[in-house]
Amino acid sequence: MLKNKSMKGFKNMTTSISMPRNSSYTKVLSGNKPLEGFLLKAVDFYGKELMTTRMFNTLKIKVHVRKTVLKRGVSGAVINNCKGSIKQNEYLITLDYNESCNDILKTLAHEMVHVMQIATKKLQYRYWKSDKKLHFRWNGEEMGELSKFPYRNQPHEIEAKERQDKLFMKFYYYFIMNKKSEQYKLRNKYR
Numbered sequence: 001m002l003k004n005k006s007m008k009g010f011k012n013m014t015t016s017i018s019m020p021r022n023s024s025y026t027k028v029l030s031g032n033k034p035l036e037g038f039l040l041k042a043v044d045f046y047g048k049e050l051m052t053t054r055m056f057n058t059l060k061i062k063v064h065v066r067k068t069v070l071k072r073g074v075s076g077a078v079i080n081n082c083k084g085s086i087k088q089n090e091y092l093i094t095l096d097y098n099e100s101c102n103d104i105l106k107t108l109a110h111e112m113v114h115v116m117q118i119a120t121k122k123l124q125y126r127y128w129k130s131d132k133k134l135h136f137r138w139n140g141e142e143m144g145e146l147s148k149f150p151y152r153n154q155p156h157e158i159e160a161k162e163r164q165d166k167l168f169m170k171f172y173y174y175f176i177m178n179k180k181s182e183q184y185k186l187r188n189k190y191r
């Protein structure tokens with residue numbers, strides 16, 4: 001397990017990464033560096049691209065990379081407390097170890113968009129007392145029962161899909177390819 005909470009000026013930020021136990025080998029990226037370290041950097045990078053540093057620093061994010069926990073066809077998940085407008089500060093993101101390093105980092109970008117949506121309350125889930133069903137709100141608007149909303153039409157999924165590739169590409173150039181000139185190009189392009 002890797003922790004990142006002692007960086008100067010980031011006292012409140014706690015991110016931890018946990019990889020599967022009994023892995024026969026370690027997943028590595030460019031320069032033989034373990035995926036674990038890149039995941040830690042990616043949480044920080046995505047978080048600060050998506051939210052203010054101030055907000056990001058109030059969050060505790062745990063990332064579990066696992067071989068078998070997720071359902072078939074699901075590459076990532078983030079736990080939501082489903083308590084409506086009550087602020088959620090702790091998040092558990094689960095990622096699929098069987099995917100390639102790049103896909104794991106891209107799925108992490110997707111899940112971090114959901115973390116931002118929940119932390120900023122753009123997305124709120126709530127179990128209604130009247131029908132005991134899970135309802136959701138998007139941008140303050142009541143959207144109804146989540147299960148009645150086709151997955152591909154869910155606004156939070158549309159946003160996460162729209163933003164995941166750009167976030168991942170930026171991370172890729174900054175931290176994996178280490179291309180300084182590309183950093184500037186990308187920065188100008190997306191700001």
Ligand SMILES: [Zn+2]
Pocket residue numbers: 110114156157160
């Ligand atoms: Zn999603």
